[in-house]
Amino acid sequence: MPGAVAAGHPQTAAAGAEMLRLGGNAFDAAIAAVLTACVTESALTSLGGGGFLLAHTPQEDLLFDFFTQTPGQQTTAQPPDFYPIDANFGNTVQEFHVGLGAIAVPGLPAGLAHVHRRLGRLPLAAIAAPAIHWARTGVTVDAFQSYCYQILDAILTANPAAREIYAPSGKRLKKGDRLRMPALADTLEMLVKVGFEEFYRGAIGHQLVQDCQVKGGYLTQADLQNYRVIERQPLRLTYRNRTLLTNPPPSSGGALIAFCLNLLSKFDLSQLTRGSPAHLKLLSQAMKMTNEARRDGYDARLYEADVAERFLADGHVEPYRQALAEAVNKWGSTTHISVIDSEGNAASVTTSNGEGSSYVIPGTQIMANNMLGEEDLNPQGFHQWQPNQRISSMMAPTMLLQSGQPQLVLGSGGSNRIRTAILQVISNLVDFNLPLAEAVSAPRIHWEREIFNLEPGFDRVAIEQSNLLGSEQPLWWPQANMFFGGVHSVGVDAEGQFQAAGDERRDGAIAIV
Numbered sequence: 001m002p003g004a005v006a007a008g009h010p011q012t013a014a015a016g017a018e019m020l021r022l023g024g025n026a027f028d029a030a031i032a033a034v035l036t037a038c039v040t041e042s043a044l045t046s047l048g049g050g051g052f053l054l055a056h057t058p059q060e061d062l063l064f065d066f067f068t069q070t071p072g073q074q075t076t077a078q079p080p081d082f083y084p085i086d087a088n089f090g091n092t093v094q095e096f097h098v099g100l101g102a103i104a105v106p107g108l109p110a111g112l113a114h115v116h117r118r119l120g121r122l123p124l125a126a127i128a129a130p131a132i133h134w135a136r137t138g139v140t141v142d143a144f145q146s147y148c149y150q151i152l153d154a155i156l157t158a159n160p161a162a163r164e165i166y167a168p169s170g171k172r173l174k175k176g177d178r179l180r181m182p183a184l185a186d187t188l189e190m191l192v193k194v195g196f197e198e199f200y201r202g203a204i205g206h207q208l209v210q211d212c213q214v215k216g217g218y219l220t221q222a223d224l225q226n227y228r229v230i231e232r233q234p235l236r237l238t239y240r241n242r243t244l245l246t247n248p249p250p251s252s253g254g255a256l257i258a259f260c261l262n263l264l265s266k267f268d269l270s271q272l273t274r275g276s277p278a279h280l281k282l283l284s285q286a287m288k289m290t291n292e293a294r295r296d297g298y299d300a301r302l303y304e305a306d307v308a309e310r311f312l313a314d315g316h317v318e319p320y321r322q323a324l325a326e327a328v329n330k331w332g333s334t335t336h337i338s339v340i341d342s343e344g345n346a347a348s349v350t351t352s353n354g355e356g357s358s359y360v361i362p363g364t365q366i367m368a369n370n371m372l373g374e375e376d377l378n379p380q381g382f383h384q385w386q387p388n389q390r391i392s393s394m395m396a397p398t399m400l401l402q403s404g405q406p407q408l409v410l411g412s413g414g415s416n417r418i419r420t421a422i423l424q425v426i427s428n429l430v431d432f433n434l435p436l437a438e439a440v441s442a443p444r445i446h447w448e449r450e451i452f453n454l455e456p457g458f459d460r461v462a463i464e465q466s467n468l469l470g471s472e473q474p475l476w477w478p479q480a481n482m483f484f485g486g487v488h489s490v491g492v493d494a495e496g497q498f499q500a501a502g503d504e505r506r507d508g509a510i511a512i513v
Helices: 010-021 026-040 108-119 124-137 143-151 160-166 182-194 203-215 221-225 253-264 277-301 307-312 314-330 415-430 436-441 460-465
Strands: 003-007 050-056 061-066 083-088 093-098 230-232 235-239 242-246 334-341 346-352 398-402 405-410 445-448 451-454 473-476 489-492 498-501 509-512
Touching (some): 003 010, 003 026, 003 498, 010 334, 010 509, 026 108, 026 124, 026 334, 026 346, 050 398, 108 124, 253 277, 253 307, 253 314, 277 314, 277 415, 277 460, 307 314, 334 405, 334 489, 346 398, 346 405, 415 445, 436 489, 460 473, 498 509
Parallel strands (some): 451 473
Antiparallel strands (some): 003 334, 003 509, 061 230, 083 093, 235 242, 242 398, 334 346, 398 405, 445 451, 489 498
């Protein structure tokens, strides 16, 4: 079937494309790509993590939430195994917490099986075949994965089971080395034969729970057996005569993107020069206002039924629009896969293992997540989460529809930079009519906590001579970096041709069938 795939690794994209060639649809392709990414991009995603898949078919739009869940109890039999590590991006250092006490209930195995039952076409054995092949025969480590291993070295070499994967000869794998995960291949073959629920109810789940109980984690057998995939209606709004679909609450990333686009919708960006001081002033202040709106009670109300409607209502947005106008007048571990096919189906799927907990489930080579150790996912503080609750995420698989047809399918990795990366690609394409590849590769900014991050490519002299920065602290990055996300995107151009763009910041790859 004709279609297009964009992903974070050539073999990930190729796995999705192979499903299309076999007659599968966009959802078969997305599942195959996610499973393959658990090998080719194993530092970013894992069966021990979770994610979201936004699905569009000619009949319906659905958001499948299979993100991680908080445990049912906040006590551990042993002192929590929970400690900090630093991830050094070069220009900035971000702290994360790992250990068994950082593991939330995984959702990825349940999610992929659920989407396959609902929307898949090909047999699961065929869909998992590329991942099993690469796990068993090995994949060559590329420059970006080597960089990821370097950043996460403290996690990937923390214990013998992790070193068996990422430092099998005693030294951490580098570019050109071969990553092999034969135990994961065996595990995938078993799950295909007996069903992915075995992850939760069989020996894998029992081992994970036993280790948590003995070594300082929170998970119980009830946490695994009670996990369910949630089908949600996507958050929907209109931007420049296009319909935007994205991840709804309780995840926050989609609503924050929607809020920022709502602010920008009252300004005619086409009259600005993209990347000029005036454009960056508007964009950065919109990011700032969105962060202020988030802090003003939004996080505290995430689990209320109508939080999105109230957050995006004109009466709530208008004061921020006025403040934005006054401000302007005064002076991003995660991987993403986008798929579209010729039957009108589209899948936008973002998955993550966090940075990994460093704990590998014995005999599987599956590293569990550290979602209880991500500061941005725990705004009330560590160990303050509500029991048995779906964790709120910044992940925001997104689509733009025009006349009911998918025009753009995108999403990103990048922690709290996800929302600003997606926002800028949408604006580049819609407001400035950039071709998709250029919209993705264009330099980005990110405003957070009074720090104004800028990628190279902007006119530094003009910006510094303007009143754009004001009291903001600028951080000029020497080169494009994964810090600013990885927006792997597919779409359809004005002539009806498939197009795709893999974000070079995360060595993105594409495949068009």
